Amino acid sequence: MILQRWVFLLMMVLLVAAKTGAPANPDVKDGCQEKCGDVIVPYLFGIGEQRCAMKENFFLNCSSTDDGHQKLWFGKNMQACNISLLNGTVTVEIDTSFDCYYKSGQQSMIFNQSITLGLGPFTFSDSRNIFTAVGCDTIAAVANMKETFGAACISLCTGNDTMLKNNSCSGSGCCQTSIPKGLKDLDITIQSTYNHTDVFEFNPCGFAFLADKDSLDLSDWPLYRTPKGNDTSNVVIEWVAETKTCEKALANMSSYACGINTYCSYSDNGQGYRCSCKAGFVGNPYLEQGCQDIDECKDPEKYRCHGKCHNTIGDYECKCSLGIRGDGKIGCQGFAITTIIAENHEAAPVIGFCYGMETFFYRRNSFPGDYLSIALHNLQKKRKDKNFRENGGMVLKHQRVRIFSEAKLTKATSNYDDDKKIREATDGAKMDEIEAVTELAQRCLNSIGVNRPSMKEVSEELAKLKALNQKSWAQQNSDETELLLGESSQSFLNNESPPMRQSQTVISIEIEKYTDSI
Numbered sequence: 001m002i003l004q005r006w007v008f009l010l011m012m013v014l015l016v017a018a019k020t021g022a023p024a025n026p027d028v029k030d031g032c033q034e035k036c037g038d039v040i041v042p043y044l045f046g047i048g049e050q051r052c053a054m055k056e057n058f059f060l061n062c063s064s065t066d067d068g069h070q071k072l073w074f075g076k077n078m079q080a081c082n083i084s085l086l087n088g089t090v091t092v093e094i095d096t097s098f099d100c101y102y103k104s105g106q107q108s109m110i111f112n113q114s115i116t117l118g119l120g121p122f123t124f125s126d127s128r129n130i131f132t133a134v135g136c137d138t139i140a141a142v143a144n145m146k147e148t149f150g151a152a153c154i155s156l157c158t159g160n161d162t163m164l165k166n167n168s169c170s171g172s173g174c175c176q177t178s179i180p181k182g183l184k185d186l187d188i189t190i191q192s193t194y195n196h197t198d199v200f201e202f203n204p205c206g207f208a209f210l211a212d213k214d215s216l217d218l219s220d221w222p223l224y225r226t227p228k229g230n231d232t233s234n235v236v237i238e239w240v241a242e243t244k245t246c247e248k249a250l251a252n253m254s255s256y257a258c259g260i261n262t263y264c265s266y267s268d269n270g271q272g273y274r275c276s277c278k279a280g281f282v283g284n285p286y287l288e289q290g291c292q293d294i295d296e297c298k299d300p301e302k303y304r305c306h307g308k309c310h311n312t313i314g315d316y317e318c319k320c321s322l323g324i325r326g327d328g329k330i331g332c333q334g335f336a337i338t339t340i341i342a343e344n345h346e347a348a349p350v351i352g353f354c355y356g357m358e359t360f361f362y363r364r365n366s367f368p369g370d371y372l373s374i375a376l377h378n379l380q381k382k383r384k385d386k387n388f389r390e391n392g393g394m395v396l397k398h399q400r401v402r403i404f405s406e407a408k409l410t411k412a413t414s415n416y417d418d419d420k421k422i423r424e425a426t427d428g429a430k431m432d433e434i435e436a437v438t439e440l441a442q443r444c445l446n447s448i449g450v451n452r453p454s455m456k457e458v459s460e461e462l463a464k465l466k467a468l469n470q471k472s473w474a475q476q477n478s479d480e481t482e483l484l485l486g487e488s489s490q491s492f493l494n495n496e497s498p499p500m501r502q503s504q505t506v507i508s509i510e511i512e513k514y515t516d517s518i
Contacts, residue, residue: 026292027085027284028052036062037070042085044241044257044286047072054241054257054286057120074237075118081234085284088239088267088274089125093232096209097140097188100226105195109227113209116145116185121240123269124183128236130213134163134174134221135206136199137192142177142210145185151177160202160223167218174218179210181269186210199223209233240272241286249273259284261291261314280314306332 027042028034032052035041046052046059053059060080061073074080078092100109117123133140136157143150153175161173169176179186190208203223211233241257242249246264249256258264258275262285267274277283277291284290296303296316303309305318307328318328326332 026287026290029287033062036060036072039072039080039082041072042083042284042286043290045083057118057122058239075116078115078235079232085286086276089128090122090237090239091212091215091234092237094210094235096207096231096233097190098205098207098227098231099190099192100205101192101196101200103197103200105197107195109205110190111227112190113188114145114186115188117237118184121243121272122184122237123181123239123271124179124186124210125236125238125269126179126181126183127268128212128214128238129179129210130176130216131179131188131208132169132174132176132211132216132233133190133206133208134218134223134225135192135196136161136173136203136223137194137196138190138206138208139193140175140188140190140206140208142179142186142188142208144183145187149180149183151179153177155206157199157203157223163218163222165217165219169218173223174221182271207231210235212236238267238269238271240267240269241274243272246273257286259286259288259290261293278314280316304329306330 027040029043029046029052032043032046033041033048036047041047041060041062043052044054044058046054047062050056050059062070063073064070072080074090074092078094080090080092082091083089084091094115095111095113097113098109098111099107102108131140131142131151131153133153133155135155138155139152140155141150141152153171155169155171155173155175157173163173167174188208188210190206192206196204196206205226207221207225212235215234242255246266249264257273261278261281262275263278264273265276266272275285277285280294280296281291282294283292293311293313295311297305297309297311300309303316305316305328307318307320307324309328310317310319320326320328320332320334324332324334326334
């Protein structure tokens with residue numbers, strides 16, 4: 001009966017999903033079209049229905065061509081090819097101005113471009129665009145319709161100069177000039193002094209246009225080029241949510257454009273404000289619930305953590321592992337604790353690995369005996385031998401203590417392969433040996449030197465733990481044992497001490513210290 005109810009609920013969910021169409025997209029309003037052709041249309045812009053845009057000024061037209069392709073239009077005749085919420089820009093394609101001449105000097109074609117962005121919160125970007133003219137007998141001018149701004153440049157040449165991608169455009173073959181902030185309309189005109197009569201053989205036409213600096217490639221504009229019907233340049237248009245200050249916008253929350261977990265900022269052109277997600281959040285800041293928390297722990301390459309990562313709302317915590325101190329986001333200092341555990345089962349032996357307070361158990365078919373070892377390891381390999389000698393390591397070695405290298409442990413557990421775990425215990429593990437060794441390790445990690453046990457005391461405690469079990473064990477000749485124990489295994493077996501019994505527990509400890517940040 002319970003299964004039938006779950007099946008019914010699942011069917012209802014599928015029916016609702018089918019009626020609502022495509023899954024919700026975090027950049028658009030529910031039920032609104034996400035793309036027009038290959039262009040993503042994020043809210044506050046919208047297509048299809050007026051409700052999909054924040055305001056009428058941001059409602060764009062998506063039309064289909066005869067061959068079935070969709071095109072997104074900004075205004076009446078500017079095709080949009082990119083919308084950026086982060087940069088507050090729309091990139092559009094605009095037809096270039098041009099004039100062409102016959103060999104006799106008679107004009108054959110001319111087109112002067114006039115562009116207006118209307119009353120909306122849009123302006124031509126002065127930082128992203130550059131006014132450019134190409135030709136060997138070309139005079140180009142740009143001005144706004146109110147004639148409060150005007151600029152011009154002249155391009156001349158006597159030979160067929162090669163137009164390179166990063167041509168300097170200093171006046172030979174092409175010229176460039178900047179535009180001021182806040183322009184909402186442009187008139188671009190072009191003319192020739194000698195009607196290209198002296199350069200007709202290699203330069204019959206001149207071109208003038210506003211262009212995005214980043215996408216402009218002057219090698220696309222060779223001097224011999226003539227109009228092809230699709231002579232356009234990419235132009236960057238900046239926008240703001242409203243032409244208000246942040247203070248005035250926040251005073252009227254009913255019309256305030258920013259959602260939760262956002263902040264208000266001013267655009268570079270000084271025309272109004274935009275919205276951005278706060279640090280630790282990502283998404284569309286113009287949707288009410290658009291900015292969502294980032295789980296930094298899922299992206300360790302971008303958000304560094306040298307310890308245990310824990311996500312928080314708008315941030316993350318990184319705590320150094322057990323026994324280590326410091327800021328885990330920067331580096332840790334002190335001791336790290338690693339526990340190696342192996343049990344002899346009838347089915348197959350087991351190797352266990354514990355980092356911090358988490359214990360993992362690995363099944364190994366050829367690992368003999370019952371082992372319980374704690375390795376306090378130092379990542380700074382160059383100080384390993386020195387710390388070993390200075391901290392009584394030789395004493396432990398003569399006490400038949402096994403010290404395993406990280407490389408051997410990694411290989412023995414197949415790089416701590418999760419597939420080889422047979423169980424995982426993070427708390428409440430009912431193993432007396434683990435509890436006893438953990439208590440001893442905590443004492444070793446005491447930051448106050450006088451309270452930290454000496455090597456002799458550690459050795460005595462380990463000896464007591466060894467005596468808990470009196471059963472002997474037989475050495476099994478396996479390749480994996482030789483790999484893990486190496487020479488220390490041979491020297492141990494050759495020792496004059498009596499052999500260990502089957503179930504006897506051997507405890508190994510290596511104590512080293514982190515002295516620098518990781």
